Amino acid sequence: MDRTTEITSVLWLGTGIMLFLAFVLIFLAAFYKNYMTRMKREEAENLLLVSLESANAERRRIAADLHDSVSGDLVAIRNYLSILQKTGEASVEPAIWAELREGVENALQNTRQVSYKLMPPLLDTLGLMAAINDYFERLAPKTSVNFSANGEIGELPQEIAYELFRTVQEFTTNMLKYGNATFFAVEGRDVDGVVSLRILDDGRPFDFFALLATGSGAGLKNIRDRLKVVGATLTQQPPGNGNDFLITLKRKK
Template identity: 40%
Template sequence: MEYESGLKLFFWIGTAIMVGLTLMVLLLTVIYQKKVHKIKQKEAENLLRVSLESEKRERKRVASDLHDSVMGDLNAIRNYMTVLSNEEQHSASPQNPLLQEVETALRKMQENIQEISYNLMPPLLESSGLTSTLENYFDRIKKWNKLNITAKYQSNDIAIPSSIAYELYRIVQELTTNMLKYGKIRNITFSIEKDENILTITVIDDGVPFDFYKNLKNSSGMGLKNIMSRLKQVEASLVQVSVDKGNKIVISLKNTL
């Protein structure tokens, strides 16, 4: 009897030890997986940060090259064309219409290059800040598109680090581009304001309704994905608010300054 009792005790002790070891192995596995996940997440965040910084440097370089080199060459060509045009005006022969067409084409090319250079890297962003850059951006949007844009800026002096301001500008630019491309919009309402330590950007349109996060999952393009990457980079959140007509996007981030 004592022998059987000893066997039972040994069995239960062994079982308890085995269960304990199993639980310990499972716990260590979970801890290890969480640690690996954190490491991979950190690596992904670092890769994203490096990628966005590289993109910013490259955009700035290309914009500078377009402005300083290509625009300089086009200005020189336009000067030559002006000289030729003046010579023809003082000559006995009538002015060549082809010369006028070339001058017009050069002028339009310069305007297009200026627009491309601006879109790559707005010159106001580093010198005047986010608010002034957005004001200028929406003025240009109104110039090239038949839109009614109502913009509200709480202050022209909202202090934001240039690295964050750049990402926020790109987010607004991407949202607006999507609205113009797919939304069939006629009106945009935009606001940027700071309440204590929270910076809030609101974009409202009267275009075709869409579900941002649903489209993000189903989209094969990079536009919405780029927005999410930039939001993650500056630790901001994007909420789509339900409205009767069109779309309303609210972007919020903690302003540490």
């Protein structure tokens, strides 16, 4: 009887040890899977950050080249044409002068516009809210929408300010294209180490996250990726009379 009890105890002990080892193996497998998933996610985020930083640096370089080189050359050509026309040193018909000047002016304006789109100059000199306000002032004469940008945000790292600015542009473009809005506003705040941008419009309501889940719209994905790479979060109030979004970002200490 004692022998049987001893064998039974050993079997139960062995079974318990095997179950314990099985649970340990399952735990280690799950832990390793989660660890690898986290590592891959962090690696993807780091690659995205490096890619955006490289793209931003290249945009700054091209914008500077356009502003300092091409625009300078066009201004010099325009001035030279003005001198020739005034002095009458070149026998050219007035209509041809007009076409030449118009061509140079168009090229100059297009170059400045491309340079601005690549890297808004006020973003580095006066900050995010000034750049957004300038962007709205440029848009307003071309649309029937009333734009408003108010609030103060302290100095931000260039890469963060750029991504937030482009996010506002994406929301604005989306609203102008699909929203049929008459009003669009951005309110900036910078309190207790938290930067926030509230984006409002009175256009057609839409559910940002529902549309994003369906894979609709490259612009929505761009917004998500830009905010993700700088560590910002986006929340949306329930759609009502227009749309109400809030972007928040904690300053790094």
